[in-house]
Amino acid sequence: MHVLLVEDEKSLHEEVRQFLVESQYLVDSAFTYAEASEKIFVNSYDFVLLDLGLPGGDGLDLLREARRNEGQEASFIILTARGAIDDRVKGLDLGADDYLPKPFSLLELQSRMQAITRRKFGLKRQEMTFGAGFELDATGRTIRHAGQDVPLTKKEFDLLHYLLLHRNRVLTRLQLGEHLWGNVLEDDSDSNYIDVHIKNLRKKLSQFAPADFIETVRGIGYSIKS
């Protein structure tokens, strides 16, 4: 996957780039409006990650310009720290595929990119297998084991799905909590809801097969090993 990262803030640019490279993306960089405009015109990308406040112009204009070009197939994800509410609406109206307000979690960015890819290539049923014979159906939102449904609550499913999407990565309680609760502003970051969810997940899964693939990384978080 070929990604153009348009972000003028050098440190942030470097962090996002590093993350994407580690996640096996091919990353191209642009720091200014002109640079980005040229690269979008010349190369073909799968994704353009677009910051709105760029030196030399507004990211929204870049999006507008790109969308006028019919051959343009890149998916645009807007990344911005501008507080304005209409930016989101405007961006999506102009044809952006998604919108992530800064600060965002890199894992969240990766999940969104995966979701867009699935949409784009019409992968309706995205199934994953894990543990000893478990199957996850992301569209039907079900977990099965040997043809039998594993009954999970909505949040338990989301948690498991997120861990599976980022297999072999340690996810902190904060990252998991942020994914589950989204935009709701909570300030009890020490809440143990995640721990309780994991405990319940293990209990429910182990009624079908051993659930030792969910690992606790002490003091940090959880991960699923494959």
Next chain:
Amino acid sequence: MRLEAKLALFNALSKLLLVLLGVVLIPPIMSRVAVSHTDERLREKSEQVLELIGRDGISTFVQGEEYADYNILQQEYITLTPLPAAAASPGNPPARIFDEPRQVDDKVEDFRILSQQISTNGRRYRLEIGSSLATVELLTATLRRMALWLLVVGAVLTILSDAAFAHYLLRPLHRLIVRKLQGVRHPSAFSYEPLTTTTTDFRRLDDSLNDMMHLVQSAFEKEREFMSNVSHELLTPVSILQSRFENMLQDPSLGEAHSLKLVESQKTLYRLRNTVKTLLLIANIENEQYLRDEAVSVQAVLTDVVNELEDRLAQREIQLLEDLQPDYVLPRANRTLLFTLIFNLVSNAIKYNRPAGRITVLGRPGPRGGYQLAVTDTGPGIAAAHLPHLFDRFRRFQAGASAPEGYGLGLPIARTIADFHKAKLTVESEEGRGTTFTLWLP
């Protein structure tokens, strides 16, 4: 009441007063006019009679006792009565005019009478000329009616013309109100098109209104720009750090001690981020950056909130009772914000409840219209001393059982959202029994 209606009303009232004054004053004036007119005529007639007597001699009229002449309808009469030769009366007393009844044929009628004494051929006569008072009355009545009609017609005509003129004069003001003020809730919706008017006062009003709105609008813009810059300046470094921590945590060579420190730093950063976001959210709501353009059902939002929180309820074995009778649809609301408001209330009720406690969400029509939604928990309650500061943005409580940290951010947001919807958010609490937050929707 509109200015135009007030002017018309005032006008009509003053004209009515004028008409009433006319009704009171015209009859006496008219009868005086009629009487003096009659007197004048009587005098003229007496002169004519005297002239005739002078020309034809008294004997033409008075042969024997008395001369009397009535017209057929008994409206007027003339009598010449010889008087006994009075003892040495020099000259004749002046003519008198008075009202007296007289018998004419077999009827008694009131007459206005001019009576005077005349001397001719060495004899004295009394000349009386009478005019029936009924005739005088008739004349008075006619005059009075005409005068009153004139007055009423004049009053009605001037009321109409004044109203039309006031309407014409005040039209620019009316246009100003309809076009510029009605329905303008935000300076961006204001129309700066100048008003066409030749009235200086309206011109000034319009100009200063435009100037003021320009000022308000630029203040709004400045604040919006400021918020946008602040959020960019504050959130970008947070974003950098967050991404860096995430990347570092994935590094397999990182020791456990450092990993733990990173997770702690992440938590601190998360708190900072949420504080900034909360402030921005509150500022954005207060700056009218959100729209209130949907009709939102309270029940529907509550259902969403409960769905989102059912895991937490289950984890703490808290029972939630929803009792909305009936449901209420808020006509102009922002669903996302309303969700946040109710989410914060219910989530607090879970956080500060005792395990296996109870939450009641009660919805009822308000006593004076509107609707009230009360969220009650069975938690430890909040000390009365803390209640007034519960919604303050940065006040944290002293440590202790009734000093929940998390009340710090959720409630100021809830209060701001309530204000935005013109609703009131109040709290009541009893230590040891529980707390009730009540949302009073308009």
